Amino acid sequence: MNNFLKKKFEFKNGIFSFDIIDEKTKKVTEFYNEKPFPNYKDNDNKQTILNKGDKNILANQFKKFIGYKKNVLEVGCGTGQLSNYFAIGTNNNIVGLDPTMASLNLAKEFANNNKITNIQFVNADIFDDVLNDDSFHFIWTNGVLHHTKDPYGAFEILIKSLKKNGYVLVGLYNKFGRIRTILRRYIFKIFGRKIIEKIDPTLRNLKLDENEKVAWIRDQYIHPLESLHTFDEVLKWFKIHNIEFVSSIPSSDFDYDYEDIFEKKSQGTFFSRILNQFLMIFNSFGADGGLFVLIGRKK
Numbered sequence: 001m002n003n004f005l006k007k008k009f010e011f012k013n014g015i016f017s018f019d020i021i022d023e024k025t026k027k028v029t030e031f032y033n034e035k036p037f038p039n040y041k042d043n044d045n046k047q048t049i050l051n052k053g054d055k056n057i058l059a060n061q062f063k064k065f066i067g068y069k070k071n072v073l074e075v076g077c078g079t080g081q082l083s084n085y086f087a088i089g090t091n092n093n094i095v096g097l098d099p100t101m102a103s104l105n106l107a108k109e110f111a112n113n114n115k116i117t118n119i120q121f122v123n124a125d126i127f128d129d130v131l132n133d134d135s136f137h138f139i140w141t142n143g144v145l146h147h148t149k150d151p152y153g154a155f156e157i158l159i160k161s162l163k164k165n166g167y168v169l170v171g172l173y174n175k176f177g178r179i180r181t182i183l184r185r186y187i188f189k190i191f192g193r194k195i196i197e198k199i200d201p202t203l204r205n206l207k208l209d210e211n212e213k214v215a216w217i218r219d220q221y222i223h224p225l226e227s228l229h230t231f232d233e234v235l236k237w238f239k240i241h242n243i244e245f246v247s248s249i250p251s252s253d254f255d256y257d258y259e260d261i262f263e264k265k266s267q268g269t270f271f272s273r274i275l276n277q278f279l280m281i282f283n284s285f286g287a288d289g290g291l292f293v294l295i296g297r298k299k
């Protein structure tokens, strides 16, 4: 895919690169440069990344829905596991953007080693607004905007590059859903890693290797910049930018139907949304860090 960048770039190790200037973004990139997230296992290859992606209900449905010959942007792609997953076995054009060079180097290395050619990486801060307008059919940004100085400002910039009728998926930490993690963060500060390994469901349940554990602990408990959000906040962002609500996870209404995330669902009422966010404290959404996801379509 050509012509998706509107500003002058340098080409470093096969990555389109821009200087990272903003102090807050620099602080965040220093954090991830130390330990890129999410990390690859030593034996990861096309098949393992494909299996991992297929097991992720959201990523799997997203990839199927994209279809073929589409332009897809992942904002805050980190080490590009998902971007690479979206690219594998398709003729879509995938662009992964992230300000952390160490992460992108791993992303690019994986793509090169596995001969994934329909993918390009951009080393940039979203706030530097380097992407051309109306370029992408799909934008995925999960677990990213809440690590920026101004999540709405970042959304406002990225949404310009979405084409009409294109879909955007935004995943953010929830004000209610993250309460358990915040409590665990205090416990981590006082008692350290041993206790956290016992009480954090992700660390307890998954067969993570040491690198993955360290990356998760850093990301959840010692991140330098993080904010919390609500459904209604993102709905407001959608409204301002003419984005029609498609669905959310957890549900905004009482349907709890996640079989087809691109099928238009009810956005419920203020009450149903508050209740479903409150319930995150007690269900698996709150156990795993409190992320919620909204999907919208540009009108």
Ligand SMILES: C[S@@+](CC[C@H](N)C(=O)[O-])C[C@H]1O[C@@H](n2cnc3c(N)ncnc32)[C@H](O)[C@@H]1O
Residues within 6 Å of the ligand: 025, 028, 029, 032, 037, 038, 075, 076, 077, 078, 079, 097, 098, 099, 100, 103, 124, 125, 126, 127, 141, 142, 143, 144, 147, 148, 219
């Ligand atoms: C928690 S990681 C999420 C990585 C990936 N999206 C995932 O779900 O595994 C957050 C990512 O956001 C990126 N990020 C932080 N600030 C950013 C900014 N201003 N513009 C674009 N990406 C940013 C970080 O470099 C990091 O890779």
